Amino acid sequence: MPYKGHVENGVIVLDEPVSLEDGTEVQVEVSGVPTDGGENAGLSLTQRLAGVVGKARSLPEDAAEHHDHYLYGVPKR
Numbered sequence: 828m829p830y831k832g833h834v835e836n837g838v839i840v841l842d843e844p845v846s847l848e849d850g851t852e853v854q855v856e857v858s859g860v861p862t863d864g865g866e867n868a869g870l871s872l873t874q875r876l877a878g879v880v881g882k883a884r885s886l887p888e889d890a891a892e893h894h895d896h897y898l899y900g901v902p903k904r
Contacts, residue, residue: 832841839855847853867875883890887897895901 830841830843830845832839834840873880887893889903890897893903896903
């Protein structure tokens with residue numbers, strides 16, 4: 828049986844009282860995810876990042892593979 832509810836402080840709260848025993852397994856299905864409604868609404872990650880893709884210049888050839896080394900000094904493996 829479906830129940831309606833909402834999320835408060837990261838916890839799912841049902842809108843109506845329900846008498847379910849402790850330990851009862853449930854399945855949660857999200858019916859709608861709010862978006863920011865801004866200019867990026869509905870765009871893929873690639874589309875949202877299009878303005879910065881390829882902008883970095885003069886990086887070492889292995890920067891992607893060893894980014895922790897170049898950012899934090901972690902030894903290369």
